[in-house]
Amino acid sequence: MSSSLNVIALISGGKDSLYSILHCQANGHTLTALANLYPTRTTNFDEDINSYMYQTVGHSVIPLYEQALGIPLYRQEITGKTVDSSRDYGTPQAGQEQDETENLVPLLKSVMEAHPEANAVSTGAILSTYQRTRVESIALRLGLTPLSYLWQYPLLPPYTQTSLLHDMTAVGQEAIIIKTASGGLDESFLGFDVAHQRTIGRLSKAMSRFGETSNGAIVGEGGEFETLALDGPTPLWKKRIRIEPGPPGVMEGGQAVLKIQASTLEDKQEDTERTLDALRIPELFDxxxxxxxxxxxxxxxxxSFRSEDATLVDVSSGTFSTSTDTxxxxxxxxxxxxxxxxxxxxxxxxxxxxxxxxxxxxxxxxxxxxxxxxxxxxxxxxxxxxxxxxxxxxxxxxxxxxxxxxxxxxxxxxxxxxxxxxxxxxxxxxxxxxxxxxxxxxxxxxxxxxxxxxxxxxxxxxxxxxxxxxxxxxxxxxxxxxxxxxxxxxxxxxxxxxxxxxxxxxxxxxxxxxxxxxxxxxxxxxxxxxxxxxxxxxxxxxxxxxxxxxxxxxxxxxxxxxxxxxxxxxSPSFSSDTDGDEEEEEDIDPWDRLNRNHTSTFNDNTYRSxxxxxxxxxxxxxxxxxxxxxxxxxxxxxxxxxxxxxxxxxxxxxxxxxxxxxxxxxxxxxxxxxxxxxxxxxxxxxxxxxxxxxxxxxxxxxxxxxxxxxxxxxxxxxxxxxxxxxxxxxxxxxxxxxxxxxxxxxxxxxxxxxxxxxxxxx
Incomplete structure (x- = not known):
């Protein structure tokens, strides 16, 4: 294993940023600090600014992670906006209007001043080149090693789109859906644990109905939904977060948001199933x-791997000129x-x-x-x-x-x-x-x-x-x-x-x-x-x-x-194994039962060309x-x-x-x-x-x-x-x-x- 790094974990409250911390620890790294960017305070402190870069919905809960994980938390206000919307991101030109990405610089600098040993930063990017390149650009400018252990996760063994959600289930990470922004999802999904087997089944059916089955939609990578992590395995999670939800808010474009009226910490009960031992590390080889x-x-x-007519020619046989003088x-x-x-x-x-x-x-x-x-x-x-x-x-x-x-x-x-x-x-x-x-x-x-x-x-x-x-x-x-x-x-x-x-x-x-x-x-x-x-x-x-x-x-x-x-x-002997089994009957959504003949079947297998x-x-x-x-x-x-x-x-x-x-x-x-x-x-x-x-x-x-x-x-x-x-x-x-x-x-x-x-x- 490589030498241990001291990691600053960028967190948004979402499932991926919290889950990636577990992989940092599993790879021998030490969690040094948490870092978060939040929107400018308004009359409604739970307002979601719909940033291309950051998840901000539910940000009022973020301060609780410091005690829940027992790790110091540093926060910075988002003052910029989306200026550079290109897929790849680099150092902005002099005089250019500040992009929201650049707000990471003072945030990470403040952490590094308080923790000089910090030399890495983790992110939960799965498929988003937009987010990954921006974090990498800032991290490398500051001399930090970027860690993106969830990158391309659905394309790794066992090659299923839901493998990430099932792996979260195995370690006991709980993350509820707090926002939906897809035509396949509505406010009825709000508050459900995204890593629960029944929720995974419902998401699979909903995504298949709208043809969103192969672009990361099932894990919300395209913004189809956003989550809030409330609990996870020990020893990372010292306490769990409990929220008091209010009525869902329906916004423009059919988006729905779970309003959070209050949030508190509570002691965790002994649970041997919620441990880091259950964390699955993807196999090295396809x-x-x-x-x-x-x-x-x-x-x-x-x-057996060579052509039958293959022979090795000895260069000393005289076939070639082998003079090394010139x-x-x-x-x-x-x-x-x-x-x-x-x-x-x-x-x-x-x-x-x-x-x-x-x-x-x-x-x-x-x-x-x-x-x-x-x-x-x-x-x-x-x-x-x-x-x-x-x-x-x-x-x-x-x-x-x-x-x-x-x-x-x-x-x-x-x-x-x-x-x-x-x-x-x-x-x-x-x-x-x-x-x-x-x-x-x-x-x-x-x-x-x-x-x-x-x-x-x-x-x-x-x-x-x-x-x-x-x-x-x-x-x-x-x-x-x-x-x-x-x-x-x-x-x-x-x-x-x-x-x-x-x-x-x-x-x-x-x-x-x-x-x-x-x-x-x-x-x-x-x-x-x-x-x-x-x-x-x-x-x-x-x-x-x-x-x-x-x-x-x-x-x-x-x-x-x-x-x-x-x-x-x-050759069939070198093809990847696939599993086309459908969800169990009890996981079928009632809407699907009524409209079974008109419903597309969700194929969980990730396509590898x-x-x-x-x-x-x-x-x-x-x-x-x-x-x-x-x-x-x-x-x-x-x-x-x-x-x-x-x-x-x-x-x-x-x-x-x-x-x-x-x-x-x-x-x-x-x-x-x-x-x-x-x-x-x-x-x-x-x-x-x-x-x-x-x-x-x-x-x-x-x-x-x-x-x-x-x-x-x-x-x-x-x-x-x-x-x-x-x-x-x-x-x-x-x-x-x-x-x-x-x-x-x-x-x-x-x-x-x-x-x-x-x-x-x-």
């Missing part, structure tokens, strides 16, 4: 990844720009264009790289905010902690680019400690890229937090073909750049050590899948697993590629088979945090995608979103003729890459026949192709075709 781990761990032979990187271009109508790339930036007798420090090199990047972006009229993906190559991973703050200062926007960071050791050019490559999707007159980030910076059970200068993923819309019909832009889809994923336990951010390399390969692959699902990915253009230098690299290649193949192969999505993928070259995204393994010097694997991939969200494997060159693949001009290639380079294949594709021969990455092994020799514009290169110790064969290099690239010439190259 069902299909847990099954995969068991299968691969049960039989140490991973041969590193492969010496023959490849640096500081190379690529500019197409849709994408701008700047590849393998270094700080100095000529060797120096006294090379500068790594931090000085990175500073000069950013100065060079700024100059080039200005020269090419490209905005820094449009950088969507970065590859950061280091000579020594030990420099990472020094370089990261410099990187963070440069990429300080709300959604910084996705990033892959690896150390390549002495395969780096002599005198160079850092290289940086960037990819920018360009805005055009007739094409808005609609850049959108996924930047979760709070610890949770979902996926590792990005408490740093990179996003989990950045998505941008692909360029469409001119043949698209009116209103078909949504069918073009997006390309999703995903940051490199390493095997960190999301709740603690510690490296996963169990199950050896298998465990790390599968957990980091799960992170990639969860992020892909969150961004709507239906297909990976390619997956690349980086592994560090080791004596058993071949075995790690087998395991990593076996895991990739198994998790992307449609398949990845890859077989309904979106076609394989024209072999229509009788279901394709698997290509997977390659690249061995480098070392990886962040000393882990054994880092997965890198880009995904596509288009509803219709063709995947072709070239009939003449089986080591060449093409992925094409059907309504886009973009084509995505992978090519295993075993010998010189493989590169020549790219120029023998007829009228679709590749003359210039929109963007591409070359993973070059020591046996690779640069060639003047290849157009390097738009290509970044990563020097590797070894590279393995799809079937476990060692190859000289792998090329993964994108070409945005001309409007006049579309079609398949296969």
């Amino acid at each position: 069902v299909e990844f847990e099954k995969l781990l068991q299968v691969m761990d049960g039989g140490n032979d991973s041969q 590193p492969i990187s010496e023959g490849l271009p640096r500081n190379s720009t690529g500019d197409t109508p849709t994408v701008f790339t700047y590849s393998n930036l270094i700080s100095d264009t000529r060797p120096s007798s006294s090379p500068s420090s790594p931090s000085r090199q990175l500073t000069k790289i950013f100065l060079r990047l700024d100059h080039v972006l200005t020269q090419w009229h490209v905005a820094k905010a449009g950088v969507n993906h970065c590859t950061l190559l280091l000579r020594n991973m030990a420099d990472f902690t020094v370089l990261n703050p410099i990187y963070a200062e440069y990429f300080s926007d709300i959604n910084p680019p996705a990033r892959v960071t690896i150390a390549v050791g002495d395969t780096m050019p002599e005198g160079v400690d850092i290289m940086l490559s960037v990819v920018i999707d360009k805005e055009m007159k007739d094409r808005a890229v609609q850049r959108q980030g996924l930047h979760v910076q709070g610890r949770s059970y979902w996926a590792p937090a990005n408490i740093g200068p990179y996003s989990q993923a950045i998505s941008v819309r692909l360029p469409a073909t001119d043949e698209r019909g009116e209103g078909q832009d949504q069918h073009v889809g997006e390309v999703v750049y995903v940051a490199g994923q390493i095997p960190l336990i999301p709740a603690s951010m510690e490296v996963y050590q169990e199950q050896g390399f298998r465990g790390q390969a599968i957990l980091s692959l799960q992170h990639l899948g969860r992020i892909g699902r969150a961004k709507g990915v239906r297909w990976w253009t390619a997956g690349v697993g980086f592994i560090p230098a080791s004596a058993n690299a071949e075995e790690q290649v087998r395991i990593a590629q076996g895991a990739w193949k198994a998790i992307h192969t449609p 398949p990845l890859p999505d077989p309904t979106s993928i076609s394989n024209p070259t072999n229509p009788n088979t279901t394709p698997i995204p290509p997977c390659f393994i690249a061995q480098v010097h070392s990886l962040p945090r000393g882990v054994d694997i880092e997965w890198s991939a880009s995904g596509l969200t288009a509803p219709s995608i063709h995947f072709n494997r070239n009939l003449t060159h089986s080591n060449l693949t093409l992925t094409t979103p059907t309504s886009s001009r973009s084509r995505f290639y992978t090519l295993e380079i075993r010998e010189q003729s493989d590169l020549d294949a790219l120029s023998r594709l007829g009228e679709d021969s590749i003359k210039e890459w929109t963007s591409a990455t070359l993973y070059a092994g020591r046996g690779f020799e640069g060639t003047a026949t290849m157009n390097w514009r738009g290509v970044q290169w990563i020097p590797c110790l070894k590279v393995w192709g799809e079937n476990g064969r060692e190859v000289r290099a792998v090329l993964v690239g994108r070409v945005d075709g001309d409007n006049e010439r579309e079609g398949s190259v296969m």
Whole structure:
């Protein structure tokens, strides 16, 4: 377990903010203080201001939590209003009118002054990016670690929408409904314990009648209802709260509010069922990844996960050129720009264009790289905010902690680019400690890229937090073909750049050590899948697993590629368990009994989209088979945090995608979103003729890459026949192709075709 944090708990009185405290304690953290924001005092102190950010209904009860939990409470008045209503939130500009979010700053500062040991803040966000990004922004500005243990809770095992409510029931948390704001709910729900089985049944039926069954409505995440926590398990709850309700108040739009006439504290009775021992911690692995781990761990032979024709080629056999006197990187271009109508790339930036007798420090090199990047972006009229993906190559991973703050200062926007960071050791050019490559999707007159980030910076059970200068993923819309019909832009889809994923336990951010390399390969692959699902990915253009230098690299290649193949192969054995049982007869609402024939059935199972999505993928070259995204393994010097694997991939969200494997060159693949001009290639380079294949594709021969990455092994020799514009290169110790064969290099690239010439190259 990670070191204990001292937590300031943001509470609104609602079920989620109080329940998240239990998870903070379960993860070994100490509750230091409670913090709350309340509305300006009016003649009616129970007035709800309908804040987008804060729950304020029932705020008159909040002072009782200090004694109920035995924890000091700090409060601050809400003086701002909703100024920035965007989904993602960042530091406000100077002179901007104060947003209500900024009221958190003086509140948390007052707590930190009274409790200097405080170093974390918890929030009850479940699905609301709006709330999560605002708390994270404030917390990180103040040096506090955000904790969001309920984030994506319905998408975690057991994958049910009501799992949160049932888990609250198990620990004895009582939270009554005090406001309804959904067409499916009325004042008859007021005062009922939301975690009671009968209330859960009523909510399920009500939500299904109005089609609100898959967007967090059942837990009130969309504002359908709000709650007030009155009791919970020991030792957190020292006393319980009792309220004296008045008549319900019906407001505009059909909203109903429970008026609270009085509230008091009362002693708790001994109740062995209301303890923290009953708190359920979501399983670390999704069902299909847990099954995969068991299968691969049960039989140490991973041969079953490999293609029958897979063989390992010994680099010392003479097949490849292996001379290390001249590193492969010496023959490849640096500081190379690529500019197409849709994408701008700047590849393998270094700080100095000529060797120096006294090379500068790594931090000085990175500073000069950013100065060079700024100059080039200005020269090419490209905005820094449009950088969507970065590859950061280091000579020594030990420099990472020094370089990261410099990187963070440069990429300080709300959604910084996705990033892959690896150390390549002495395969780096002599005198160079850092290289940086960037990819920018360009805005055009007739094409808005609609850049959108996924930047979760709070610890949770979902996926590792990005408490740093990179996003989990950045998505941008692909360029469409001119043949698209009116209103078909949504069918073009997006390309999703995903940051490199390493095997960190999301709740603690510690490296996963169990199950050896298998465990790390599968957990980091799960992170990639969860992020892909969150961004709507239906297909990976390619997956690349980086592994560090080791004596058993071949075995790690087998395991990593076996895991990739198994998790992307449609098979009932790797599907998640579902339970479609309906509610018990006694939980059926009387209204439903009368109108049973007209009532929709509530499906409690949370939908998790398949990845890859077989309904979106076609394989024209072999229509009788279901394709698997290509997977390659690249061995480098070392990886962040000393882990054994880092997965890198880009995904596509288009509803219709063709995947072709070239009939003449089986080591060449093409992925094409059907309504886009973009084509995505992978090519295993075993010998010189493989590169020549790219120029023998007829009228679709590749003359210039929109963007591409070359993973070059020591046996690779640069060639003047290849157009390097738009290509970044990563020097590797070894590279393995799809079937476990060692190859000289792998090329993964994108070409945005001309409007006049579309079609398949296969």
